Amino acid sequence: xxxxxxxxxxxxxxxxxxxxxxxxxxxxxxxxxxxxxxxxxxxxxxxxxxxxxxxxxxxxxxxxxxxxxxxxxxxxxxxxxxxxxxxxxxxxxxxxxxxxxxxxxxxxxxxxxxxxxxxxxxxxxxxxxxxxxxxxxxxxxxxxxxxxxxxxxxxxxxxxxxxxxxxxxxxxxxxxxxxxxxxxxxxxxxxxxxxxxxxxxxxxxxxxxxxxxxxxxxxxxxxxxxxxxxxxxxxxxxxxxxxxxxxxxxxxxxxxxxxxxxxxxxxxxxxxxxxxxxxxxxxxxxxxxxxxxxxxxxxxxxxxxxxxxxxxxxxxxxxxxxxxxxxxxxxxxxxxxxxxxxxxxxxxxxxxxxxxxxxxxxxxxxxxxxxxxxxxxxxxxxxxxxxxxxxxxxxxxxxxxxxxxxxxxxxxxxxxxxxxxxxxxxxxxxxxxxxxxxxxxxxxxxxxxxxxxxxx
Amino acid sequence: xxxxxxxxxxxxxxxxxxxxxxxxxxxxxxxxxxxxxxxxxxxxxxxxxxxxxxxxxxxxxxxxxxxxxxxxxxxxxxxxxxxxxxxxxxxxxxxxxxxxxxxxxxxxxxxxxxxxxxxxxxxxxxxxxxxxxxxxxxxxxxxxxxxxxxxxxxxxxxxxxxxxxxxxxxxxxxxxxxxxxxxxxxxxxxxxxxxxxxxxxxxxxxxxxxxxxxxxxxxxxxxxxxxxxxxxxxxxxxxxxxxxxxxxxxxxxxxxxxxxxxxxxxxxxxxxxxxxxxxxxxxxx
Numbered sequence: 001x002x003x004x005x006x007x008x009x010x011x012x013x014x015x016x017x018x019x020x021x022x023x024x025x026x027x028x029x030x031x032x033x034x035x036x037x038x039x040x041x042x043x044x045x046x047x048x049x050x051x052x053x054x055x056x057x058x059x060x061x062x063x064x065x066x067x068x069x070x071x072x073x074x075x076x077x078x079x080x081x082x083x084x085x086x087x088x089x090x091x092x093x094x095x096x097x098x099x100x101x102x103x104x105x106x107x108x109x110x111x112x113x114x115x116x117x118x119x120x121x122x123x124x125x126x127x128x129x130x131x132x133x134x135x136x137x138x139x140x141x142x143x144x145x146x147x148x149x150x151x152x153x154x155x156x157x158x159x160x161x162x163x164x165x166x167x168x169x170x171x172x173x174x175x176x177x178x179x180x181x182x183x184x185x186x187x188x189x190x191x192x193x194x195x196x197x198x199x200x201x202x203x204x205x206x207x208x209x210x211x212x213x214x215x216x217x218x219x220x221x222x223x224x225x226x227x228x229x230x231x232x233x234x235x236x237x238x239x240x241x242x243x244x245x246x247x248x249x250x251x252x253x254x255x256x257x258x259x260x261x262x263x264x265x266x267x268x269x270x271x272x273x274x275x276x277x278x279x280x281x282x283x284x285x286x287x288x289x290x291x292x293x294x295x296x297x298x299x300x301x302x303x304x305x306x307x308x309x310x311x312x313x314x315x316x317x318x319x320x321x322x323x324x325x326x327x328x329x330x331x332x333x334x335x336x337x338x339x340x341x342x343x344x345x346x347x348x349x350x351x352x353x354x355x356x357x358x359x360x361x362x363x364x365x366x367x368x369x370x371x372x373x374x375x376x377x378x379x380x381x382x383x384x385x386x387x388x389x390x391x392x393x394x395x396x397x398x399x400x401x402x403x404x405x406x407x408x409x410x411x412x413x414x415x416x417x418x419x420x421x422x423x424x425x426x427x428x429x430x431x432x433x434x435x436x437x438x439x440x441x442x443x444x445x446x447x448x449x450x451x452x453x454x455x456x
Numbered sequence: 457x458x459x460x461x462x463x464x465x466x467x468x469x470x471x472x473x474x475x476x477x478x479x480x481x482x483x484x485x486x487x488x489x490x491x492x493x494x495x496x497x498x499x500x501x502x503x504x505x506x507x508x509x510x511x512x513x514x515x516x517x518x519x520x521x522x523x524x525x526x527x528x529x530x531x532x533x534x535x536x537x538x539x540x541x542x543x544x545x546x547x548x549x550x551x552x553x554x555x556x557x558x559x560x561x562x563x564x565x566x567x568x569x570x571x572x573x574x575x576x577x578x579x580x581x582x583x584x585x586x587x588x589x590x591x592x593x594x595x596x597x598x599x600x601x602x603x604x605x606x607x608x609x610x611x612x613x614x615x616x617x618x619x620x621x622x623x624x625x626x627x628x629x630x631x632x633x634x635x636x637x638x639x640x641x642x643x644x645x646x647x648x649x650x651x652x653x654x655x656x657x658x659x660x661x662x663x664x665x666x667x668x669x670x671x672x673x674x675x676x677x678x679x680x681x682x683x684x685x686x687x688x689x690x691x692x693x694x695x696x697x698x699x700x701x702x703x704x705x706x707x708x709x710x711x712x713x714x715x716x717x718x719x720x721x722x723x724x725x726x727x728x729x730x731x732x733x734x735x736x737x738x739x740x741x
Contacts, residue, residue: 030640036489043488044461044481051461054481059489062639064496064630064646165710166673168737169680176683240632 011041018077021203022060025069026213029060049080065210072207075187076194083195084120085113092142095121100148103177104155108184111177115184118143123189133196136182136189143185145178152177212443216298216415227301227443234447241451283454284315284379286407288368290386291346292322292359298415302385302446303328317375323360325368326350361388361427362396369399376407381454384412384435388421388428395427400434411453413440457487457514457623473502473509474658482645483510492603492624494588494642499629500691501647507584507625514623516580521570523591529598533608535567561612571602572610574622581622588638589628596638599626603641650692652679658692663699673710674699681722681732690722697721712738 015038019029040055053074061070095118102110123139126132152174157167194202208214211226255276263270289299303318320328328346346352354363376382382403388395404410414421414428418439421428431437438453440446458464464487465480475483483506486493495503511518521532541560548556568576574583585599602608606618626642628634650658652675659671666674674695682689690698698721707714716738723729 028636032640036491036643039489040485043485050477051481054478055485057478058482058485058643058645061644062636063644067646165712165715166676169676172680172683173676236631237633 011046012038014077015041017200018056018073019060021073021077021200022070024204025073025207025209027061027066027069033060049078052078065212069207069210072187072190073203075191076199076203076207079191079194081116084192085116092122096143096148099143099145099181100151100155103145103148103152103174103181104159106177108180111181112184115181115188119185119188119192123185123192134189134192136186139185139189140182145181146175149174149178212447214443215441216295216301216443227297230443234443237447242454283381284377285317285454286375286380286382287316287318288325288365288382288384288386289318289320290322290359290361291320291352292357294359294389295385295387295415298440299385301443302413317372319368319372319375320346320350320352321359321364321368322352323356323358323363324352324354325364325371326352327372358391359386359389360393361386361390362394362399365399365403366396369402373402373406376403378406378408380407382407382410383453384410384431385415386412387414387416387426388412388431388437389425390427392425395430397430397434400431404435409453410435412437413446413449414438415441417441458484460484467513468509471509471512472661473505474654474661475506476647476650476654479506479645479647482643486643487623489643490621492626492642493645494626494628494634494639495645495647496628496630497647498649498689498691500693501649502692503627503647504584504586506647507582507627510623510625511582511584514580514582516582516623518582518584519570519574519622520584520586522586523588523595525590525592527591527595531569532571532595532598533569533602534572534610535569536561537565537567541565563613566610566613571598572608572616574624575602575606575608575616575618578620580620583622583624585624585626587629588626589630589632589634593635596635600637600641603638649682649689652676655679655692655695659695659699662696663703666699666703667708670702670708670710671699674702677710677715677736678722680736684732684735686723686728686731687725688723688728694722 016034019034019037022029036059037056040059041052044051044055046052053071056074057067057070061067095114099111099114099118102114119134119136119139122142123134123136124132125135125138149171153170156170156174190202190207211230214227216227253276255274258274259270259272262272262274287303289303291299299320316329317327318329319325328350331345331349400410412431412435414437416426416428416439420426421432421437428437438449440449458467461477461480461484464484465475465477468475468480468483482493485491495506497503508518510516521527544560544565545556548559566572570583570585574581588596588599603624606621607615609615649655655675655678656671659674660666660668663671678690678695678698698718701718701721702710702714705714705718715736716733719729719732719738723732
């Protein structure tokens, strides 16, 4: 296939670079889609950047989550301009005045122009060509858009003149507008840096991955919130998949006894084969979650996911531990609507720590085997969620062996990357010899693992 | 069908569908590139409406395949009319076997289901495959042949190829991940919640007679609810319902009482209602 005649070689190579950058972020784009994208460029023209953006998104993307990677990469490969703005660098107070006016008017095009000016005026650092660059952090630190809140509020009120019901929403709305401005500044700073350092490198490094590929252990607060929102869809998908698996399993083998019994009425000829009806096994699930500070993002998320799968399991029991263990199943059920406070509630209401506050797998697992041993039976699947970092105390392998011996299966999900297992105080290799241990760093991995490992 | 993206927006607007730039661009491309359009998004943002609007603009017949669990070839593609075939056989008792055989497998005895209907004939058609994610995986395989080559093979009749390609819209609520193969054949469009400005225009178009200031407040409150962490955030359909409710109650401005009394129109879970009431500073519900 050749590039369409209407698309020049320059645009074509830009497009293929762009596609390569998307692929580097895990967006699967085939050659067919690239050709489609070229045809879209041809149909839409290059005059309107927003049309081009939507056109490329429609042809290259396949799922909703990919859009988050797409937009920053698009801004790098199809920038709105080259270099800094014309004219004198703006004075800080003047810029803040105009920003306040733009926020009041809620005019995002205007805010975009101000972001360009702000990065140009306040974002530059370094003096030698090798080390200089543009920083969104520095820009925002100097402009301080968040301090404009009160002023914008007063101006909006003065303009609308009345204080209706919607007035109470104003603060949040202005905060959202300020967030928009911050995002614009970040995009602009990335663009300026990319001009200097080369687009491909910045596209690879400075664009955040999609939520399901974020490492649990290193995810920031806002990414974790985003991850939580992915819980419901994942749970729903898993639930339908489990249901389908069960349905398939229901088409069973022939029940010979009942078939022969039925054939008596037709003179011994088995006219109607009777299938063996399988009783749907309601599997039991026990979760042991490390909720110490080092893995908190991971365990919160996992518990939410399992809780969302709750109705699939007749018996789900969740235990949390740091260096002592306690059952938190009740807390989870109450917390349907409130996902944020879950971790905090568990830490405040359950007895998880003894004399000190650091995690101790040996003691916690030993206590589980002793106090809650009857929670584990031959139909139980046990999931242990944690990084297996024992703070150099005894890993208590005997307790794990005891649990593994009693349960149907035991799986250990470890949020640390595999190469780090066994480094420092990690007892992961020792545990991995006794139970099946899986690396589980991202929501994507977790979804795949749960689907594979969950008993049906 | 369309000359430019602006043309798409203008003509969709005439039918009462206000399209965002993303929607208009993608519809334009789907028409130009002749590819099916896969629309995803939360419930109630107008995915199905889009197909209907396009059909109206193109003065095309809307052929709809509603997917559900267990939909199969005979519901989606075609089926032989067995009863009629039997009648035909018993009516012509003296005929030779060859004559009967060629006769009962002819067009007359074929029941065309949506996919075949959309492909046959010369009049313009819009094929809407609704809630594709509800269908089983096997149906996706069926769709692949139809959507990439626009042809259907009926063993007794031969291959039916579309003389005029229908404009295809698939919708999905993402309850199940559609296969990569199906996604590749489609243009992808995510319809999210509209921008404030657009939603205001939608409300004023769908609820004529609503006061401009009230429409603005309605959209702002809905926007605030969407920013909250709720189990089910209100969609555009709920916004319109709420606006209609307010109009019916004769409210011309929002106040605490009326919001509290009508919050149930927007939110469908009791704990959502409680949470929203707390955040919006409504007094005890």
